[in-house]
Amino acid sequence: MTCSSSISAAPESLHPSLWLASQLARGDTRCIDTGHLALSAHLPGGGWPTGTLVDLLLPQPGIGEMRLLRPALAAVATRRVVLLQPPHPPQALALATLGVQPSQLIWLRAGSTADALWAAEQVLRSGSCGALLFWQNHVRGEHLRRLHLAAQAGETLFFMMRPLAAAQDASPAPLRLALRPQSGGIEISFVKRRGPQRDATLFLPLTSYLPNRHAPVDRTTPAPVAARGVHTQLVH
Amino acid sequence: MFTPSWSTDAGSVVLEQERVLVASQLALDAGVRAGMRRGGVVMLLPDARLHARAPALEAEALQAVALALLQYTPQVTEGAEATLLMDVGASLRLFGGIRALCRRVHADVRTLGFTASLACAPTARGAWLLARANAGRAVRMESLLRRLDRLAVLLVPPARPFADWFDGIGCHTLGDLRRLPRPGLQRRCGRALLDLLDAAYGLTSELHTWISPPETFRARLELYDRIDDAELLLAGARCLLVQLTGWLCARQLAVERITLRLEHERGRVARAPTGIEIVLAEPAWRDEHLVRLLRERLARLALDAPVIGLALEALQVRPMAPPNASLFPEPGGSEEDRMRMLELLAARLGPENVLQPLPLADYRPEQANVWVPVQQTVSDKARAAQLPPDVLSLPRPTWLLARPIALLMRDRRPFYGSPLQVTSNPERIEAGWWDGLGTRDYFIAEGQDHTLYWVYRERIGVDEREPRWYLHGLFG
Numbered sequence: 071m072t073c074s075s076s077i078s079a080a081p082e083s084l085h086p087s088l089w090l091a092s093q094l095a096r097g098d099t100r101c102i103d104t105g106h107l108a109l110s111a112h113l114p115g116g117g118w119p120t121g122t123l124v125d126l127l128l129p130q131p132g133i134g135e136m137r138l139l140r141p142a143l144a145a146v147a148t149r150r151v152v153l154l155q156p157p158h159p160p161q162a163l164a165l166a167t168l169g170v171q172p173s174q175l176i177w178l179r180a181g182s183t184a185d186a187l188w189a190a191e192q193v194l195r196s197g198s199c200g201a202l203l204f205w206q207n208h209v210r211g212e213h214l215r216r217l218h219l220a221a222q223a224g225e226t227l228f229f230m231m232r233p234l235a236a237a238q239d240a241s242p243a244p245l246r247l248a249l250r251p252q253s254g255g256i257e258i259s260f261v262k263r264r265g266p267q268r269d270a271t272l273f274l275p276l277t278s279y280l281p282n283r284h285a286p287v288d289r290t291t292p293a294p295v296a297a298r299g300v301h302t303q304l305v306h
Numbered sequence: 307m308f309t310p311s312w313s314t315d316a317g318s319v320v321l322e323q324e325r326v327l328v329a330s331q332l333a334l335d336a337g338v339r340a341g342m343r344r345g346g347v348v349m350l351l352p353d354a355r356l357h358a359r360a361p362a363l364e365a366e367a368l369q370a371v372a373l374a375l376l377q378y379t380p381q382v383t384e385g386a387e388a389t390l391l392m393d394v395g396a397s398l399r400l401f402g403g404i405r406a407l408c409r410r411v412h413a414d415v416r417t418l419g420f421t422a423s424l425a426c427a428p429t430a431r432g433a434w435l436l437a438r439a440n441a442g443r444a445v446r447m448e449s450l451l452r453r454l455d456r457l458a459v460l461l462v463p464p465a466r467p468f469a470d471w472f473d474g475i476g477c478h479t480l481g482d483l484r485r486l487p488r489p490g491l492q493r494r495c496g497r498a499l500l501d502l503l504d505a506a507y508g509l510t511s512e513l514h515t516w517i518s519p520p521e522t523f524r525a526r527l528e529l530y531d532r533i534d535d536a537e538l539l540l541a542g543a544r545c546l547l548v549q550l551t552g553w554l555c556a557r558q559l560a561v562e563r564i565t566l567r568l569e570h571e572r573g574r575v576a577r578a579p580t581g582i583e584i585v586l587a588e589p590a591w592r593d594e595h596l597v598r599l600l601r602e603r604l605a606r607l608a609l610d611a612p613v614i615g616l617a618l619e620a621l622q623v624r625p626m627a628p629p630n631a632s633l634f635p636e637p638g639g640s641e642e643d644r645m646r647m648l649e650l651l652a653a654r655l656g657p658e659n660v661l662q663p664l665p666l667a668d669y670r671p672e673q674a675n676v677w678v679p680v681q682q683t684v685s686d687k688a689r690a691a692q693l694p695p696d697v698l699s700l701p702r703p704t705w706l707l708a709r710p711i712a713l714l715m716r717d718r719r720p721f722y723g724s725p726l727q728v729t730s731n732p733e734r735i736e737a738g739w740w741d742g743l744g745t746r747d748y749f750i751a752e753g754q755d756h757t758l759y760w761v762y763r764e765r766i767g768v769d770e771r772e773p774r775w776y777l778h779g780l781f782g
Contacts, residue, residue, distance in 0.1 A: 132780025133757050136704045150644065158705035158780065161675045162663030165704060166697045168782075172663040173686050177677055178651060179659040189651055196647035198640075251756040 095264035102227055105141020106274050113245065114264040118142050120225045123218040125246035127261065129234045131157040131205070133251040136168055137276040139203075139229065144169030146200030146227050152176045152193050154204045155186050174200070187213050190220075197224030205231045211240060218242045237261050319347050322359040364388065367420065370525065372517050374414050374548040376556035378407065383514040386463065389437055391430050391514065404445060418545050430514065431506040435461055435480075447508060454506060455481030464499040480506075519556040523620040525549045532571060532612035536604040539568070539613060543600050546618035547593040554626070560589035563622035566600065569615035577611055583621075584653075587645045587681065591626050595646050602653035648680050657681055667692045669737040671778070675706055701730070701750060703760040703779030710776035713761065720761060720775040724754035734765075750781070757781075 101117030180186035381393035425436035444450040661677040730750040745765035760779035
């Protein structure tokens with residue numbers, strides 16, 4: 071009797087991995103702050119989770135994804151940042167402006183998909199790198215699961231950049247975000263997260279490369295999801 | 307004759323003075339027994355591989371095992387009748403006790419392709435007797451005495467000429483032998499038997515001359531067959547690596563550069579051996595990392611002929627520097643871990659595909675963006691000297707296209723997926739006239755989907771053409 075009432079009162083007080091469907095999961099993994107307050111409020115754990123696979127779905131490379139990751143990369147750049155199969159040759163000078171020193175960068179090119187997947191697994195298993203960014207268009211589900219498992223062995227920040235069409239396919243990644251370019255920033259839609267489904271997109275202003283000629287347009291960012299602790303009644 | 311335990315059994319039989327000495331499992335199943343004559347073997351197993359016993363090869367094999375076992379103790383010596391004696395008294399704690407040590411020795415001997423019967427005892431001669439009888443471990447003196455008393459008399463070499471006499475007086479075990487009066491035994495059988503017994507029972511001390519490892523390492527392995535499979539080659543190479551580990555431990559060295567030569571059969575034309583050279587950024591003296599590197603290199607290797615022999619050589623060594631372990635290990639692993647990971651990646655992907663940036667102080671973006679293999683050591687200072695003092699002042703795209711793409715023009719505006727709108731002031735880059743690079747005006751342009759592109763316009767058109775627009779980078 072008392073047991074059932076306590077469950078309906080606060081399931082999250084029973085075990086850290088329990089949460090209500092309307093709440094964001096409390097991160098049991100370590101998270102790196104995204105550096106964007108509006109985005110952190112919508113992510114379980116309040117940041118990019120380390121040691122898990124994070125899917126970023128892009129319509130094409132070069133839409134501001136690196137600027138989105140800039141604060142997180144700068145935070146982990148005490149260790150190496152590995153770029154595996156980027157779509158175009160990365161430019162060290164530009165990455166230095168993003169806060170990653172050239173001495174911390176590694177660029178891996180792989181001849182085949184199998185080699186690329188193997189390299190990703192080796193980097194994740196060694197656990198000696200701060201972040202791994204992996205561009206791959208076609209990955210099979212079992213390979214994703216394997217990479218996710220390898221990521222769990224360490225505390226590497228692991229982003230997988232995949233085309234937008236991959237949003238239709240299932241993925242073991244606990245966090246999947248679709249990114250679209252917007253004027254002066256980036257638009258994020260949450261394909262999957264440990265928390266309530268969110269259909270509205272989130273606009274995030276990014277630091278621009280352009281000189282400031284216009285005042286930024288004010289956009290209202292939607293209110294964050296009800297924080298943990300606000301009890302919602304289940305309707306029977 | 308060397309047929310390692312990981313090879314396929316083709317029915318091998320070893321003869322000594324035209325009598326069967328040992329036979330492989332396949333031959334034993336066919337009915338071949340020790341002591342048979344050659345004719346009998348051929349009748350039972352017509353396609354048996356007959357080999358004469360080769361004492362030189364046996365001595366070489368024993369040397370190889372001794373070299374491999376030097377990693378557990380510097381005190382290894384050869385005993386009589388193909389045995390090795392090791393003094394492990396000082397190594398027990400390092401390797402986690404006698405059981406763990408025995409397991410590791412067994413595993414190493416198996417890697418080398420042999421099977422060993424292992425025994426330990428407080429006295430060297432006692433251990434020798436237990437090993438010959440395959441009678442297991444005796445750690446305490448009392449249990450050693452108990453076990454020795456039960457062993458057969460004929461295990462002791464000096465007693466063998468008197469086998470009939472011992473049999474006649476009903477003396478079968480060493481316990482019986484010890485109950486015989488010493489003076490009479492010495493008169494009949496000589497001093498050697500009593501000395502051996504005293505040494506085994508710990509009544510006198512023994513002196514050994516320990517094996518000293520050679521100055522340089524060079525090991526060779528003749529393969530039992532023509533091999534072109536990378537996995538089997540790796541098993542062969544592991545034999546050599548285990549020996550290398552023993553040699554490195556004994557000489558307190560770490561290896562920086564090794565080369566593995568794959569020798570081919572000499573047919574009509576002599577074929578030079580294929581060499582695999584492995585250069586390590588961090589000197590190593592354990593073989594796990596070397597095995598992983600070799601596996602990737604062998605998997606990538608395309609052999610143009612089967613391999614019949616392997617040779618391993620340590621080309622460059624330096625004194626071993628044991629790592630400074632910290633009490634609370636860093637979460638990201640040590641610098642050596644990082645180096646090992648990069649070496650492994652370079653072994654499979656190729657060194658030209660594992661790159662680090664080495665920016666060059668040049669105005670031209672293609673020339674400034676230089677990436678070099680990770681193995682090349684670049685000091686942070688040299689790198690920082692090449693960076694502009696204020697990196698934020700230059701708008702540079704994250705992705706620089708390998709070749710600029712010429713853009714279409716629609717309504718006098720550059721077009722890439724959608725019409726591009728120039729949103730920044732031009733940045734003129736005019737350098738490298740000696741390389742034929744013209745003057746370029748770089749702009750940041752925005753497409754209709756708000757993607758930012760780095761485009762440039764030639765200031766002066768080539769061949770009297772209109773100046774054209776090119777796409778050169780994407781802002782990440």
